Amino acid sequence: MSAASTDMLEIVPPAGPLRGAVTPPGSKSITNRALLVAALAKGESVLTGGLTSDDTRYMAEALRAMGVAIEQDGTTFMVASSGRLAQPEKPLFLGNAGTAVRFLTAACAFIDGHVVLDGDEHMRKRPIKPLVAALNSLGIDARSETGCPPVELFGNPKAFEGKDHIVVEIDGSLSSQYVSALLMAAPQAPVPVLVRVAGDGIGSRGYIDITLETMRAFGAAVHQEDALAWRIEPTGYKAANYAIEPDASAATYLWAWEKLTGGAIDIGIRPEEMSQPDAVAYEFIKQFPHLPAEIAGAQMQDAIPTLAVMAMFNATPVRFTGLSNLRVKECDRVSALSTELNKILPGLAREEGDDLIVNGSPDHANLKKPVEIFTYADHRIAMSFALAGLCREGIRILDPGCVAKTYPNYWRDLASVGVELKTPS
Numbered sequence: 326m327s328a329a330s331t332d333m334l335e336i337v338p339p340a341g342p343l344r345g346a347v348t349p350p351g352s353k354s355i356t357n358r359a360l361l362v363a364a365l366a367k368g369e370s371v372l373t374g375g376l377t378s379d380d381t382r383y384m385a386e387a388l389r390a391m392g393v394a395i396e397q398d399g400t401t402f403m404v405a406s407s408g409r410l411a412q413p414e415k416p417l418f419l420g421n422a423g424t425a426v427r428f429l430t431a432a433c434a435f436i437d438g439h440v441v442l443d444g445d446e447h448m449r450k451r452p453i454k455p456l457v458a459a460l461n462s463l464g465i466d467a468r469s470e471t472g473c474p475p476v477e478l479f480g481n482p483k484a485f486e487g488k489d490h491i492v493v494e495i496d497g498s499l500s501s502q503y504v505s506a507l508l509m510a511a512p513q514a515p516v517p518v519l520v521r522v523a524g525d526g527i528g529s530r531g532y533i534d535i536t537l538e539t540m541r542a543f544g545a546a547v548h549q550e551d552a553l554a555w556r557i558e559p560t561g562y563k564a565a566n567y568a569i570e571p572d573a574s575a576a577t578y579l580w581a582w583e584k585l586t587g588g589a590i591d592i593g594i595r596p597e598e599m600s601q602p603d604a605v606a607y608e609f610i611k612q613f614p615h616l617p618a619e620i621a622g623a624q625m626q627d628a629i630p631t632l633a634v635m636a637m638f639n640a641t642p643v644r645f646t647g648l649s650n651l652r653v654k655e656c657d658r659v660s661a662l663s664t665e666l667n668k669i670l671p672g673l674a675r676e677e678g679d680d681l682i683v684n685g686s687p688d689h690a691n692l693k694k695p696v697e698i699f700t701y702a703d704h705r706i707a708m709s710f711a712l713a714g715l716c717r718e719g720i721r722i723l724d725p726g727c728v729a730k731t732y733p734n735y736w737r738d739l740a741s742v743g744v745e746l747k748t749p750s
């Protein structure tokens with residue numbers, strides 16, 4: 326039985342430092358951006374180093390359902406497109422892939438026809454109302470009864486004809502993906518589009534930068550008007566060959582394997598070579614077991630589960646701040662982290678508003694009682710709690726297969742550096 330197909334995996338703490346070479350998978354964020362903009366470009370694009378996981382499969386399947394030809398050979402994707410998305414025959418099912426749901430909702434505004442974008446039970450709890458409201462403000466008929474998917478949308482490629490430009494405001498405080506979605510859709514418009522962020526700013530600004538990078542690589546002309554506004558020219562996209570970098574959020578686990586065991590894992594790329602926001606987490610991971618007393622999470626949100634579980638063994642307590650967005654990810658991650666850490670040892674963590682405080686101590690490595698970690702169908706809860714199992718006995722991860730969302734080979738890679746994974750009966 327493969328590690329991923331079992332109901333539970335127990336991590337056996339390694340006897341010594343973990344050493345070896347592990348290449349993180351391709352970036353989920355960049356793969357799903359590149360797939361979309363390549364699909365909006367006329368001609369054939371070749372994407373190398375891409376990720377194959379649930380999230381990218383949902384994106385690729387949806388684009389195929391809208392007439393785009395996508396072939397894959399290992400980590401290389403060949404995308405051939407007319408440059409326009411066609412009305413799909415059925416609702417698009419996008420699992421719990423936030424990038425796919427949000428990016429496609431905006432891109433589909435230019436379809437000539439009717440589209441329903443839906444996801445699984447978890448996605449149906451993740452907000453999309455600000456993005457739907459932004460499309461409505463442009464005269465696009467889009468609806469979401471609950472404020473979460475499913476979204477029903479009647480695309481209109483002619484909606485903006487006769488205008489000399491359009492302005493769209495978007496509240497990006499719940500998710501930066503709404504902003505990225507509008508930016509990536511904008512070059513399809515017949516006139517220039519000004520995308521302006523309203524409200525409290527953007528949760529994770531670094532993702533906007535990788536959006537702009539990907540757009541420009543496919544020929545988009547984007548001009549930054551000010552810190553929170555961009556003007557996008559009506560150029561459409563041009564097919565391109567594009568190299569996708571390894572996933573920085575996935576890399577945080579590998580850096581943690583190394584640091585928690587005093588080992589050396591060669592991941593083939595240095596953090597400063599990565600453009601994704603989570604690469605900055607390395608600056609904190611390398612300080613373990615002397616993590617700072619306060620860590621701000623807003624600009625490296627997906628790395629917080631990694632750091633919060635590491636903090637359990639830190640010399641001193643750590644307060645994580647700026648976590649409000651973590652409550653609307655695959656699960657409420659603030660609550661999940663606190664609940665599961667407290668299962669390991671009551672009092673280990675607590676929530677204060679949206680802050681999470683972890684009462685770290687190296688002594689926590691001596692706890693031995695078996696603990697079953699519930700993972701809430703959240704890949705990051707599974708991957709980060711496995712880190713606890715490197716330092717103390719008895720950590721059992723329920724539903725380990727949920728890592729398939731972004732890192733299907735996580736357990737295989739962990740075993741490849743010598744960690745024993747048991748399947749307790």
Ligand SMILES: O=C(O)C1=C[C@@H](OP(=O)(O)O)[C@@H](O)[C@H](O)C1
Pocket residue numbers: 353354355423424499500501502503505528529532626627650
């Ligand atoms: O744009 C992206 O690729 C992402 C943005 C972040 O989400 P939010 O913008 O919803 O915070 C991040 O958590 C997610 O994993 C990927």
Ligand SMILES: C=C(OP(=O)(O)O)C(=O)O
Pocket residue numbers: 421422423424425627654655705731
């Ligand atoms: C939040 C995440 O994913 P998404 O929003 O893309 O579903 C994540 O991968 O941690």
